[in-house]
Amino acid sequence: xxxxxxxxxxxxxxxxxxxxxxxxxxxxxxxxxxxxxxxxxxxxxxxxxxxxxxxxxxxxxxxxxxxxxxxxxxxxxxxxxxxxxxxxxxxxxxxxxxxxxxxxxxxxxxxxxxxxxxxxxxxxxxxxxxxxxxxxxxxxxxxxxxxxxxxxxxxxxxxxxxxxxxxxxxxxxxxxxxxxxxxxxxxxxxxxxxxxxxxxxxxxxxxxxxxxxxxxxxxxxxxxxxxxxxxxxxxxxxxxxxxxxxxxxxxxxxxxxxxxxxxxxxxxxxxxxxxxxxxxxxxxxxxxxxxxxxxxxxxxxxxxxxxxxxxxxxxxxxxxxxxxxxxxxxxxxxxxxxxxxxxxxxxxxxxxxxxxxxxxxxxxxxxxxxxxxxxxxxxxxxxxxxxxxxxxxxxxxxxxxxxxxxxxxxxxxxxxxxxxxxxxxxxxxxxxxxxxxxxxxxxxxxxxx
Amino acid sequence: xxxxxxxxxxxxxxxxxxxxxxxxxxxxxxxxxxxxxxxxxxxxxxxxxxxxxxxxxxxxxxxxxxxxxxxxxxxxxxxxxxxxxxxxxxxxxxxxxxxxxxxxxxxxxxxxxxxxxxxxxxxxxxxxxxxxxxxxxxxxxxxxxxxxxxxxxxxxxxxxxxxxxxxxxxxxx
Numbered sequence: 222x223x224x225x226x227x228x229x230x231x232x233x234x235x236x237x238x239x240x241x242x243x244x245x246x247x248x249x250x251x252x253x254x255x256x257x258x259x260x261x262x263x264x265x266x267x268x269x270x271x272x273x274x275x276x277x278x279x280x281x282x283x284x285x286x287x288x289x290x291x292x293x294x295x296x297x298x299x300x301x302x303x304x305x306x307x308x309x310x311x312x313x314x315x316x317x318x319x320x321x322x323x324x325x326x327x328x329x330x331x332x333x334x335x336x337x338x339x340x341x342x343x344x345x346x347x348x349x350x351x352x353x354x355x356x357x358x359x360x361x362x363x364x365x366x367x368x369x370x371x372x373x374x375x376x377x378x379x380x381x382x383x384x385x386x387x388x389x390x391x392x393x394x395x396x397x398x399x400x401x402x403x404x405x406x407x408x409x410x411x412x413x414x415x416x417x418x419x420x421x422x423x424x425x426x427x428x429x430x431x432x433x434x435x436x437x438x439x440x441x442x443x444x445x446x447x448x449x450x451x452x453x454x455x456x457x458x459x460x461x462x463x464x465x466x467x468x469x470x471x472x473x474x475x476x477x478x479x480x481x482x483x484x485x486x487x488x489x490x491x492x493x494x495x496x497x498x499x500x501x502x503x504x505x506x507x508x509x510x511x512x513x514x515x516x517x518x519x520x521x522x523x524x525x526x527x528x529x530x531x532x533x534x535x536x537x538x539x540x541x542x543x544x545x546x547x548x549x550x551x552x553x554x555x556x557x558x559x560x561x562x563x564x565x566x567x568x569x570x571x572x573x574x575x576x577x578x579x580x581x582x583x584x585x586x587x588x589x590x591x592x593x594x595x596x597x598x599x600x601x602x603x604x605x606x607x608x609x610x611x612x613x614x615x616x617x618x619x620x621x622x623x624x625x626x627x628x629x630x631x632x633x634x635x636x637x638x639x640x641x642x643x644x645x646x647x648x649x650x651x652x653x654x655x656x657x658x659x660x661x662x663x664x665x666x667x668x669x670x
Numbered sequence: 671x672x673x674x675x676x677x678x679x680x681x682x683x684x685x686x687x688x689x690x691x692x693x694x695x696x697x698x699x700x701x702x703x704x705x706x707x708x709x710x711x712x713x714x715x716x717x718x719x720x721x722x723x724x725x726x727x728x729x730x731x732x733x734x735x736x737x738x739x740x741x742x743x744x745x746x747x748x749x750x751x752x753x754x755x756x757x758x759x760x761x762x763x764x765x766x767x768x769x770x771x772x773x774x775x776x777x778x779x780x781x782x783x784x785x786x787x788x789x790x791x792x793x794x795x796x797x798x799x800x801x802x803x804x805x806x807x808x809x810x811x812x813x814x815x816x817x818x819x820x821x822x823x824x825x826x827x828x829x830x831x832x833x834x835x836x837x838x839x840x841x842x843x
Contacts, residue, residue: 236812238710362744370748374756374766383815386773393784405709405810424788425795429807430693430706432791434716438726439787446730446780453776458770661710664686 234506239659243652244409246502252649255501264277266638273631274349280512283354284628289610291623296350298603299633302456302480302486303343305599308451309487310336311391313397313418313448313519323430323665324515326658327508331498332491334653338643339490340388342636349632357381376461383457390450394443400426401657455479462606469549469610472537478530485523485569486599492516492642493592496585498653507654510583517582520595523574527602531570545615557622558609561601568598578650607651676803676820677799679826679843682836686712689814693707694717696818699829707815708799709808726786729777742767802842817841 236244257283275338277284287294310332317325348354360381361373371378404426407419408539456476463475472478499508553562554563572594581587613620625633647653681688682770686708693706697720704719706712745767753761788794788837802818809815818826827838 240709240811256718345775362748370750370752372754373745373748373770374759374763380771382770382773386777387718389777390780393780397784397787401810406809408810420796424793425798426793427800427806428707428709429791430708430712430715431721433708433711434721434723435726435787435790437711438723439783442730442783443780446776446783449772453772457773460769474757548781648740657710664712 232261234659235372236627236660238459239507239663240405240656241409241628243507243654243656243659244406247406247649247652248409248411249416253501256645256649259501259641260318263638263641266578269631270635270639273628273635277349277628278354278515278614279630281480284486284626286623286626287627288621288623290614290619291608293611294311294328294623295625295629295633296346298600298607299636300343300346301607302600302605303339303346303636304387304455305456305479305603306490306596307336307339307343307387307391307464307484308455308480308483308486309491310334310339311326311394311447312484313488313491315444315451319322319448323584323662324512326662327654329496329658330398330651330653330655332487333391333398334591334644334647335487335490335494337391337395340384340391341643342640344384344388345636346614347377347384363647364426376457376464379457380461383454385390385453387450390443390447394447396657397436397443398439398658399651401428402652402655404428405656406652409432414509420569445455451475452480456481467610468538468543469553469606469613472534474530474533478527478534480525481523481530482599482602485520486596487518487598488519488523489595492520492588493596496592498587498648500585502648502653504654509587513585513588514579514582517576517588517591519621520591523561523572524569524576524595528570531566535599548589548613549610552613553605556609556613558605558667560614561605562609565598565605567599568594569602572598674710676843677802677841678817679823679838680800680803680806681816681818682805682828683814683816684836686814688713689816690718691717692816696816696826696829701818701826701829703819705817705819707806707809707813709810709812709814724784727788729786729808730782733782734775734779737778738771741774744769745770799841799843803839805837811833817825 283294287296313332314325314329348357351357360378362371375651389577397415400423403419403423407416407423410416410419456479458477459479461471462470465471495508495512499505535550538550553559572591573589575581575591581591608623612622672722676775683692689706689708689713691703693715696704697718706713706715706719716782724753742764746764749761749763749767755761777837800809800815808811823838823840
């Protein structure tokens with residue numbers, strides 16, 4: 222098979238220069254001012270999250286806008302949104318590895334780090350939403366004296382297993398990918414503390430051919446497992462809704478639809494972070510405009526899948542002939558949450574069409590703006606699924622509306638801060654571009670020439 | 671350095687291709703327990719050294735399946751141990767057990783892959799003779815090394831005579 226040379230993606234780099242360059246970002250250089258600004262603001266927001274959670278845990282979930290019939294509300298909207306972002310991180314890294322796409326080298330670390338921190342934020346919400354978070358271990362089959370088991374048929378238990386599996390998986394995958402890079406940092410570090418720090422993290426990795434052979438196999442196994450994990454975790458989260466009989470939730474298209482939505486928001490977030498990081502750390506020749514172009518194409522592909530799912534959802538609702546389903550749609554289009562629906566359509570269906578143009582995909586500013594609107598659009602989508610489906614179901618006597626309260630917003634903003642905070646710490650401790658993948662990519666493109 | 675006990679011989683080579691060629695020649699000449707070091711996984715290098723990784727995928731699959739079966743059994747057992755009929759569904763309502771069965775199986779296979787890799791590589795390992803070489807840092811940037819444990823300097827020099835080698839020197843234990 223004729224390989225298309227991809228040498229133009231990263232011109233004029235050698236093994237040594239790329240190693241020194243990326244390791245130098247951590248070891249030699251003082252952090253840029255923009256990093257400090259982001260770090261301080263996000264640290265403040267993360268601290269605010271701690272305070273807010275303390276208030277929520279001592280007062281109760283009555284602080285949130287949730288009510289009956291909208292029992293799930295904001296926390297679940299945010300869980301699904303964060304989990305979606307996490308998924309694309311894993312999938313980008315894993316699928317691009319399995320399909321041997323060399324352009325992954327510049328962005329896979331960013332994607333893995335993003336997945337790791339997004340899952341932390343996602344995992345927080347179900348705990349908060351439990352109301353009594355100190356009883357979360359009831360979801361585990363632990364040996365208790367009353368001989369009780371968890372209810373295996375409950376989606377809440379499925380969620381617990383899915384999210385914790387995903388958390389363990391993501392951290393293992395991230396650590397595996399960092400291992401050779403920690404060894405690189407250990408070898409380059411001048412300060413005694415840094416030598417010990419990276420020496421311990423590197424576990425004695427010494428770039429032996431036998432190490433690499435086992436490493437590559439383990440990496441392939443993990444990547445092969447990643448795709449089913451991603452599909453299963455979002456799929457299971459969507460089953461929480463789809464197993465309900467509530468119109469607006471009860472759609473068989475939900476699992477694939479949620480996965481596509483997850484990938485759309487995740488690719489948008491990777492694009493967003495790529496644009497921000499290349500500006501912050503001056504990585505314009507490592508993360509090139511061609512990388513943004515590829516990310517833009519992926520965003521467009523998954524946006525189109527999501528748009529197809531919207532049309533299918535509407536079609537199913539009307540084809541079923543069920544007046545309750547009709548009602549959900551009339552309500553979404555004209556009811557109290559109509560602005561949310563129409564804004565979602567504007568962001569996810571109308572605006573993304575700009576990505577058909579190459580000039581838009583190659584412009585960092587345009588990609589940045591579209592990544593932000595796509596994330597807002599996906600958030601609105603989760604919002605309208607959770608809120609509009611439950612606020613007016615079968616019996617008009619039970620109809621009510623729910624709106625997020627200040628506390629809802631504070632928790633949400635707090636997790637955004639936590640995410641940025643963790644990411645900012647991460648990029649100062651670990652290389653934000655995978656050094657060994659970059660070296661392999663250089664080796665490959667030299668051979669193609 | 672001359673008085674210290676010798677671990678073996680270290681050869682530095684200029685490129686991945688040279689490393690591959692030198693490894694092949696050294697294997698052919700009868701050197702055993704060779705190890706090669708490169709800043710990125712060089713294709714076919716491990717095979718040249720006579721190594722083939724089969725255990726990780728097989729073990730991951732087997733342990734993953736065992737764990738999945740165990741998770742299914744746990745749920746099935748619990749459904750009968752603590753019978754609780756909801757909506758007239760049978761006790762063995764297996765489709766509802768699949769999400770957890772799947773997740774547990776996948777988790778087991780992932781952890782197997784990671785731990786097998788670490789254990790088989792002998793990590794964590796704080797000390798290894800190669801770290802004694804002053805240039806070995808380059809293995810994580812642009813250095814390619816071949817290490818022949820227990821070999822004599824003259825033998826190695828004779829064997830790699832026709833090869834494009836850099837330094838050849840003894841490696842202290």
